[in-house]
Amino acid sequence: MVKRRGRIAAFLLLALSLVTACGGSPAAQTGQGQPTVYRVRRDTLEVRVSGSGNLQPHTLVNLSFPQSGIVRKVYVRVGDSVKAGQVLAELDTRDLELQLQNARINLEIARARLAQVQASARSRPADLAAAQAALANAQASLDALKAGPDPRDLEIARLNVEVSKNALWQAQLSRDKTAGTPGVASVDLQLAQARVGQAELQAEIARLQYEKATSNPTEQQLKAAEASLAQARANLIRLQAQDPNLDIQLAQYQVQQAEIAVRQLELRLEQARLIAPVDGVVTAVNIAEGGSAGTGAPAITLADLNQLEVVVNLPEVDVAQVMPGQEAEVIPEAMPNTRLKGRVVAVAPVGVQTQGVVNFPVTIALEESTPSVRAGMTVQVQIIVARRENALVVPRRAVTTRGGQAFVTVLRGDQTEQIPVRVGMRGDTMVEILEGLREGDIVVLPATTAAAQGTRVPGPGFFGPGMFR
Known part of the structure; x- marks a missing residue:
């Protein structure tokens, strides 16, 4: 058994030497289903979440x-x-223009009414004084009718009757004297007769005035005087009840209404243009x-086709890692070799539930573009949610876990050894090692049935043709 382990290690060393000879690729995979070796190195490790959507204008x-x-x-x-x-x-705004012209005329009328009310308010003290004087005069006239004539007026009227009688008597004497004078001219006689007629008329007027002064007022005269008094009193009450400030305020409101009507039509004219x-x-x-x-x-x-963006729906497990400001790569499906820079600008605070699945819309804005990229295109988006520079990395499949402890298989000399490690950030294919490995260590990856991309290196013997990762 020990002999077989040493043999495997020897082949691994041979594979590693081939790595060095072919340009120092960090990992090597032998033929399908065979072990792979990987040289531990430092690299930039990124964690990404992905989604798809359609480009659309920001505005x-x-x-x-x-x-x-x-x-x-x-x-x-x-x-x-x-x-x-x-x-x-x-x-077409011809009808609106006529309506606006009419509204402007109404506004001028309202302004004229306001000026009139303001002028009336200024003349109100004089109007009140005149109304009070008219009321006093009407009251005095009615009182005079009810009290009857003044004794002095009666005496004057009586004396006027006597004076008119004397004047008539003198005119008659003058006429008789003229008529009795021999050779009197006809014109002188006619003139004397005219003076008698005038004196008779004056005497009649004086008599009538005396009769009027001594007679009581008629019912018609009393009613007329009472009506004049009532009218004067009503006019004074009306003036006293009027509040010029309210009249002015009402007129001002009417002006404001007219101004609003004008502004509304002006606005409608503006809105008639896009x-x-x-x-x-x-x-x-x-x-x-x-x-x-x-x-x-x-x-x-x-x-605005100069600012394109895409909205992708991310599941709960992914959106928890996404926040505004993170970088992203946008890849049009029609141009898979095109990589455009983007940045997360918004993450929806509330998810959208569709058929029992909750997704969160995330908006990514393009920071660069090309004429061949257009609104409406379907794109794939990869959001970089974490990045670690100069991280010590190994492939994820190099790490195994037992009892909550992570292990990797390391080639030490001609022997392989499983050692415990502390794992940091995990990417899609690579994982960060915080403790347990050093840069340059050789780790052995478990066998895989999928061919990996890398530099193919021929290797005879146990491993067969290999590929380094």
Whole structure:
């Protein structure tokens, strides 16, 4: 048995010497089902999680009109590059422009009403004084009617009657004297007669005024005076009840309403134009000049094709290792030899359950691109969740575990020996050794039925043709 172990070790040493002669490959595998040797070395060890998805623009904007109408003009076509703020299409706005003109007129009317109310408020003290004076005057007139004539007014009226009688008597004497004068001219006689007629009229007026002064007021006069008093009182109460501040506030609200109506129509005019919110490329145009535009389906779609990203769904066990900022490799399925740099930008805080399986969407942004890579392509993504530089590594299959302790088989001279090791980070194919091995040690890997990639080295004898890993 010892002899056979030494023989195996000798062949292993022979394989190792062939490794050195062929360029120092760290590991060697013999023919199918035969042992493999591996030289322990330091290397960069990475742990990756993978997923697949489709590339999509980071920014994809579906633009639609907030109002329906007839399309007047479309300024872009699919594939056009546009800048933020550029007008893409517009509706027919002639009716809106007329509505806006009418709203602006209503605004000026409201402003004029406000100015009128403000002017009335400034004149309110004078209006109150005038109303109070009118009320006092109406009250005095009614009181005078009810109290009857003033004695002094009666005496004046009586004296006026006497004066008018005397004037009439004098006019009559003058007429008679003129008429009795021989050779009097006809015109002088007529003039004297006219003076008598005028004196008679004045006497009648004085008499009527005296009768009026001595008579009591009629019911009609009292009602008229009472109506005037009531009207003057109501006018004063109305002025006193009015709050000019409330009137001004109401007029100001009406101005604000008119301003809002104008702004709404101005906004509708602005919304009648589709304007690019970002730089991008037109990917769809769903409207035509002269056709109708609704408020449902997108009219024009923009995409920023310079910033592509992919969303992959990772299971719970993998997403726990992923966080924003981690590096990633993006590999288009149509171009498997293309490796693009990416970076994790978002990890969904809530998973999505599909058929009982919970996945978490993870967004990876491309940090580089090539013209042949386009939105919509299916890609494979490998996220680097851990990296250890200058780690002491061996293949994962070199490590066996018994009773919770990890072991590797090491070639010592012409003998193999299993030694305990402490394992660190584990990659897909390699594992880090923290304790138990040194750089340059030769470990023996268990037999495998799968051919490995590496440098093939011919080896006669027990091992047969080999391959070094």
